Amino acid sequence: MTKTSAMSIRIDTETKERAEIICRELGTNISSAVNIFLSSFVRNNGFPFELKIETPNNETIEAMKESGIIARSKKSKNCSSADELMEIL
Numbered sequence: 001m002t003k004t005s006a007m008s009i010r011i012d013t014e015t016k017e018r019a020e021i022i023c024r025e026l027g028t029n030i031s032s033a034v035n036i037f038l039s040s041f042v043r044n045n046g047f048p049f050e051l052k053i054e055t056p057n058n059e060t061i062e063a064m065k066e067s068g069i070i071a072r073s074k075k076s077k078n079c080s081s082a083d084e085l086m087e088i089l
Helices: 013-025 030-044 058-072 082-088
Strands: none
Touching: 013 030
16 A cells, blocks of 8 residues: 655645636546646656746747837827727727
8 A cells, every 4th residue: 555645735726726626627636636747747757748938939029019119109099998999990
């Protein structure tokens, strides 16, 4: 029989509640999900998924620059509601 140990972790309430909903839909619970993650973590000798900072591609960078230019343009109008925007469109 495998020995077990208790573990206590802190997580924000919203994340915990959302994770519990997903676990229930998958027919499991948080404890089993954490065990699955940790087993995979050990098996992979690290995270079982890629950790990276997303870097926008050149097309996205250019679009971001263009949107900044448009937003600063004197022709741009600021809207205080979706209804106001729809009227302008």
